[in-house]
Structure formats: structure tokens, C-alpha cells
Amino acid sequence: MPKVARELSAQAVARLREIGDHAVGGVPGLFLRVAENSRHWCFRYSLQGQRRLMGLGSYPSVSLAAARDLARSARSQVSLGVDPIRDRAQALEAARAAARNAMTFDKAAETYIASRDAEWQSSKHRAQWINTLAQYASPVLGRLDVAAIDQPHILRVLDPIWRTKTETATRVRGRIEAVLDWCAVQGKRSGPNPARWRGHLDQLLPNPARIARVEHHAAVDWREAPVIYARISQVSGASAQALRLLVLTALRTTEVIAATWDEIDLTAAVWTLDAKRMKVKTQGAHRVPLSRQALALLNELPRMQGEKYLFPGARPCGHISNMAMLQTMRRLRIQAVPHGWRSTFRDWAAEATDYGAEVAEKALAHTIKNKVEAAYRRGDLFDKRRQLMQAWADYLAPPAN
Numbered sequence: 001m002p003k004v005a006r007e008l009s010a011q012a013v014a015r016l017r018e019i020g021d022h023a024v025g026g027v028p029g030l031f032l033r034v035a036e037n038s039r040h041w042c043f044r045y046s047l048q049g050q051r052r053l054m055g056l057g058s059y060p061s062v063s064l065a066a067a068r069d070l071a072r073s074a075r076s077q078v079s080l081g082v083d084p085i086r087d088r089a090q091a092l093e094a095a096r097a098a099a100r101n102a103m104t105f106d107k108a109a110e111t112y113i114a115s116r117d118a119e120w121q122s123s124k125h126r127a128q129w130i131n132t133l134a135q136y137a138s139p140v141l142g143r144l145d146v147a148a149i150d151q152p153h154i155l156r157v158l159d160p161i162w163r164t165k166t167e168t169a170t171r172v173r174g175r176i177e178a179v180l181d182w183c184a185v186q187g188k189r190s191g192p193n194p195a196r197w198r199g200h201l202d203q204l205l206p207n208p209a210r211i212a213r214v215e216h217h218a219a220v221d222w223r224e225a226p227v228i229y230a231r232i233s234q235v236s237g238a239s240a241q242a243l244r245l246l247v248l249t250a251l252r253t254t255e256v257i258a259a260t261w262d263e264i265d266l267t268a269a270v271w272t273l274d275a276k277r278m279k280v281k282t283q284g285a286h287r288v289p290l291s292r293q294a295l296a297l298l299n300e301l302p303r304m305q306g307e308k309y310l311f312p313g314a315r316p317c318g319h320i321s322n323m324a325m326l327q328t329m330r331r332l333r334i335q336a337v338p339h340g341w342r343s344t345f346r347d348w349a350a351e352a353t354d355y356g357a358e359v360a361e362k363a364l365a366h367t368i369k370n371k372v373e374a375a376y377r378r379g380d381l382f383d384k385r386r387q388l389m390q391a392w393a394d395y396l397a398p399p400a401n
Contacts, residue, residue, distance in 0.1 A: 005031075010064045024064065027071040032059060041067040045078050054085050103188045105141040105149065105179070109133050112182045124254070124322060129175055136161060136172045146180060147189040154194045155204065162205055170208045173197065219340030222348035229396040231332055238311045239324035241301060245310075246325060246338055248294045248393050250345040250363055253338050257319050259310040261303065269295055269386075278365060286365050289386035291393035345392060353391060359384045 007025030016022050016034055021042070023031045029044040041056035056062060056070045074084035103111075113129055140156045141149055154176065161169040177195035184190065195201070220228050225247075232243055246256045255277055264271050271288040278286055290298070301310055313320035325338040336344075342364055349360040362381045 008064075013059070013064050024067075026068045027075060029075070030056075030067060030071040032067075041070075043071045043074050043084075045075065045084075047078055047081070047083055052083070052085060054088075102145045102147065103183065105144055105146055106138055108146050108183050108188065109137070109179050112179045115182075128171075132168065132172050133175055133179075136168070137176055141176070146183040149180065149189070149194060151194045151200075151204075154201070158201075158205065162208075163211055166208050166211055173201065218336045219343040219347075220334065220336045222344050222351060225344055225348065226396050226398075228332075228334055231334075232328070233397070235328060235332070237328075238313070238320055239328045241297060242311045242320060243325040243328050243338060244297055245294060247341045247345075247396065248291060248297065249288050249389070250342050250392070251288065251365075252342070253322050253325060257311060257322055257324065259319075260308045261310060262308065264290075264298060264310070266290075266295060266298060287380060287382055289382060289389050291390045292399070293393040293397050294389075348392065348395065349388065352395070353388070355384065355388050355391075359388055363388055 005023030005025040005028075008022075013022075013024055013032060016032055016039070019034050019036060021031045021033050027043075031042055031044070033040055033042050039059040041059060041062055043054045043056055045052055045054070054074060056067050056074075059067075062070070077084045077087060113126065117126075137157050141153055144153065154173070157176065158169050158173055161172070173195055174197075177193055177197070180189065180193050180195055184193065192200070229244070229247055232240055232247070242256050245251075245259075246253065249256070249271070251273075255273060258277065259271070263273060269290040271290055273286045273288065275285055298310070304312070309319040311320045311324075312318060313324070329336060329338065346360055346364065349355055349363075350357070359381050363385045
């Protein structure tokens, strides 16, 4: 047991200049070691029969009061059989390991997005992830270690936009959740995901479905479709031709602009899109029956040797841009967007034909939401869809008598 020393005051400690060890009292084993050019605190103790000497920092950077607090804490550990020197070394190594393992949210988002390159539906989809996280999440989370991100941080991101930009906010939340889930799998963070919705944020934020204003794509009235299609048919150029093919097939913009000749079987009048080209990739390949009008349009297209795209463009991607068809509609002063033609087709099928809803939904490559029904209905209703798409084409561009 160390000898109990007289308790010195802060002023008395400041006057200690003689080289050697000076017990300062207050805590057994605490002393100030004075050397020729330095003074620093030491704590002497015994553990399991071995004498140990622990440094507590230099004086006066560490004050007398602080040194006594450190010594008391160390003595408490000794009384419990814990070696304070080893414990401090382990804590320091853990801190260094945590620093080596640390990753900021910005870096995590960048790495996650790059790791999903093969899964993006298009370069536009990838850009949406990058832009929304940079605009809304990065100002709050960007420089934070992902291990330190918690619920208050997520709410700081979402609160300002949850009621005013609800659809965007829900996408941002989902993207943050995906990044943090990836971080957990990578060992960069632990514990529940603070961006999860069910059982967490759903208790703190209003249900998006109740506060969001649904904005549908502007569409052409199905009763006006033949007249407007005729106007588009009078325009030359790849963009107008692509738009006509989109209308005739009821496909999505990205599916049409990136169409390749090896997808088209002119003899069988079938356009087969691989699953990776579809919005819902779990459906597998999607067969599109080509009407006589669609075949005539395809046969009109120039086909240069070595060119794989139906609608080649000057852009690095090799085909026309996803804005090309919209610009054609704007030039013709059509108050709608290309994607709205899918709604036009769906309204026409419901209002003007006797085809079942399931046929029209298959033509649009929509998934069956009822899981039981989806499990039993595995056919693609191709023959019925061929009849439907021919009726649609005849409605838009009646064959000459």
C-alpha cells in the first residue's frame, strides 16, 4: 500500500522544481515527476503482485485536480482487478480501429451506387439516386461517420420536405435506408437502421399516402388520340418515328429509345425485350406483339450496317435521348408527355373495347398485385394481346379500304 502523502495545494504543486518524484497527496500513488525540462503526472500501483507505473499526462496541461480524478478512476479499476494501463491501451486500439473503419455517408453512398451499376434501370435512374442524395441527404449526413447517424439526423433531412415534396422525400428516405443497410452488412455500423419506415419513422412522420398530392402524367384523351397520332405521323425524323412506335406499342420511353434490331423479329411480328430492359425485372422477358402499322413503321426506318439501335443518336449512349420524344410533342403543342400515352391506351381499352383488364395490364407489362392471382396466372396472354394491339393500331391509323 503506497504511503499516504500530505495533500498539496495547486500553488504548492506549481512551486515544485526540484528534480525527482513528488507525492502530492489526495490519492495514494499519485506523484509529479520533475525532470530537467519537463514535469508530468504518474500513478504507481500494484496488481497481482506486480508494481506498475502509469503516466497521466504532462503538467500543467493536466491540472492537479484533473490528475487526482484520473488517479482515482485508475485506482477504482485496480480495486476491481482491472489493469488501467492495459484497459487504456485496449481503448486506444479500439478507437484507432474505429477510425480505420469509419466511413462518411457521402463515401458510403458513392460506393453503394457504384456497387449497383448492373442493376440500374438506366443512366437516368442512377443519376436520380446521386442527385437526390446530394441535394437532400448530403448537407446533413454527408460528412458524418455512418456509425454515428441516428434518428435525429434522418428527421433533419426529411422534415423540411416531407409535406411539400412528399414523393421525393419518400424516395430519399428509402435511398438513405438502403445505403445504411449496406453499411451494416459491410460492418461500418451496427444497430437498427434509423431510416427504416415500418415500426419507426411511420410513428413520427405522416403517412405519405395521406398527404401527397398524386400527379399523373399528362395524357392525351383517348377520343382525340387518332387525330393527334395523325399529326405526329406527318413529322419526319427519328424522334417522331420513335414516338409513333411508343404509341403503337404502349411501351415506356426508355424501352423504345434503346430498342435494338436484334430484339425485333419482323417475320414473326414480335418484339422481345429482355428482363434487364424492363422496369420490373422479375417478370422476365416481355414479348410485344407488333401490329401491321408497327411493322410498316419499322420497315420504313433506315438501317445502316453495323448500327444496332433502331433510333441512333449522336449521344455517347448511342441512341436518341429520353427527351427527344417529349420535344417532338412540345413542338406540335400536344399538352401531354410520352409516358401519358400508356394511360391513353389503358383508357381506350377500358372504355372502347370488351377486352378484359388483365389483357390490357399485360400489354402494359404491369405486375399482378394480388400474389395469389399472380401465382396461378403465368401465361402472357400473347394471342389476346396481339388482337388488342392490332385493334389499338387500327383505331389510331385506320387501314385504307
